[in-house]
Amino acid sequence: MNDCQNVAMREALPELVHGALPEAERTRVLAHVSGCEACSGELAIVRAVVTLATAPSIDMATISAAIPPYASSIRHRPFYVAHLRLAAALLLGAVGVSALVVEHHSTGTSMAVQTTGVALVGTSDLSDAHLEQLIQSMGQLEAVPSAEPEPVTPVVFEGDAS
Amino acid sequence: MEVTADPVAEPSDTELIRRWRGGDGVSATRLVERHAPAVARFVATSGERDSVDEVVQDTFVRAFGAIDTFRGDSAFRTWLFTIAKRLILDRRRSERRSRNVSSVEEGDAVTQFDALDAMVADESLLRVHRALHSLSPKQREVFTLRVEQGLSYKEIADITGSTEGAARVHYHNAMRAVKEFLDE
Numbered sequence: 524m525n526d527c528q529n530v531a532m533r534e535a536l537p538e539l540v541h542g543a544l545p546e547a548e549r550t551r552v553l554a555h556v557s558g559c560e561a562c563s564g565e566l567a568i569v570r571a572v573v574t575l576a577t578a579p580s581i582d583m584a585t586i587s588a589a590i591p592p593y594a595s596s597i598r599h600r601p602f603y604v605a606h607l608r609l610a611a612a613l614l615l616g617a618v619g620v621s622a623l624v625v626e627h628h629s630t631g632t633s634m635a636v637q638t639t640g641v642a643l644v645g646t647s648d649l650s651d652a653h654l655e656q657l658i659q660s661m662g663q664l665e666a667v668p669s670a671e672p673e674p675v676t677p678v679v680f681e682g683d684a685s
Numbered sequence: 686m687e688v689t690a691d692p693v694a695e696p697s698d699t700e701l702i703r704r705w706r707g708g709d710g711v712s713a714t715r716l717v718e719r720h721a722p723a724v725a726r727f728v729a730t731s732g733e734r735d736s737v738d739e740v741v742q743d744t745f746v747r748a749f750g751a752i753d754t755f756r757g758d759s760a761f762r763t764w765l766f767t768i769a770k771r772l773i774l775d776r777r778r779s780e781r782r783s784r785n786v787s788s789v790e791e792g793d794a795v796t797q798f799d800a801l802d803a804m805v806a807d808e809s810l811l812r813v814h815r816a817l818h819s820l821s822p823k824q825r826e827v828f829t830l831r832v833e834q835g836l837s838y839k840e841i842a843d844i845t846g847s848t849e850g851a852a853r854v855h856y857h858n859a860m861r862a863v864k865e866f867l868d869e
Contacts, residue, residue, distance in 0.1 A: 526857075526861065533857075533860075537831050537832050537835050538835060540832075540835075541835035543835060564864065565860060565864070568813060568860070568863055568864065568867070569832050571809065571810055571813040572813060572817065572828075572829070572832045572833060573832060573833060574810060575810055575813065575814055575817075576726050576730065576829070576833040577726075578722040578723075578725050578726045578729070579725050579726075579728075579729050579734060579737045579738075581721055581722070581725045581737060581738050581741050582738060583714075583717050583718055583721055585738075585742065586717050586721060586738075586741060586742045586745050587713060587714040587717045589742050589745070589746050590713045590717070590745055590746060590749045591746070591749065591750060592708075592710070593705060593706045593708070593749070593752065595753060
């Protein structure tokens with residue numbers, strides 16, 4: 524038996540048998556099959572295979588009963604870890620690590636600001652272990668004094684009675 | 686004219702899954718009723734007629750246990766077939782290890798197909814059944830998924846780990862082989 528050259532028609536045969544074709548398409552395919560020996564033969568094969576496919580009897584009640592209740596597979600972090608992250612974020616933002624050096628000059632006051640930048644790390648990028656380590660290390664930091672202040676020369680305003 | 690939703694329209698698989706996640710156990714039952722027969726046919730066609738109940742049950746237990754991994758890119762039924770296929774392959778590997786049988790074909794379902802002979806009374810149907818038996822495992826798998834289940838080539842490719850093009854080729858080669866067998 525030669526194959527029909529109309530591949531689209533041949534490929535529609537399973538959908539035809541399963542009733543999955545829109546009405547207009549179904550009419551077109553049936554009209555083609557009625558005049559095509561090759562497609563008529565293939566359609567008979569498709570119908571035979573579907574007939575052969577008897578579903579074995581299964582116990583659906585047992586299957587349904589075996590299904591466990593829904594449990595999210597998304598790992599929820601412990602309550603305190605979420606708050607630990609928030610605390611770390613606030614701490615990093617507030618500290619900023621800046622050292623102010625104030626220089627008093629006779630002609631005025633200028634402030635030389637030295638800042639030590641700290642890269643603000645997104646805490647969500649840190650693992651729990653790294654986060655706890657960071658919190659602990661920050662707790663051990665001592666306030667590092669700025670450079671010893673220069674002695675301030677008092678300015679006396681003339682005419683000051685006191 | 687007010688348009689109202691069809692009150693008897695069946696909820697979609699996605700909607701039933703959503704309801705089940707929300708604690709509605711009946712939705713799981715409805716999904717089982719909707720898809721278990723097709724999964725059972727797939728398992729039986731794959732050569733596991735003796736353990737259909739067990740494989741189908743394992744399939745649904747696995748599926749619902751891993752429901753959060755179902756992204757909805759494929760149809761729920763296609764996903765179930767994929768799980769069932771993996772379970773069948775795992776069982777066969779396990780059986781091979783325990784029986785110490787070497788290099789068994791993936792589609793090794795000879796005894797299962799022979800047993801079906803006794804069930805088919807119609808001579809013409811029997812010939813078609815034997816024609817399917819003569820196909821290569823891959824051809825038989827693709828052919829039965831396309832014809833029995835009415836799956837698209839994309840769905841078949843997802844289940845078999847192949848491509849749409851390869852699935853199409855396997856299907857047409859299988860159809861040609863069946864016709865040649867019947868013409869003999």
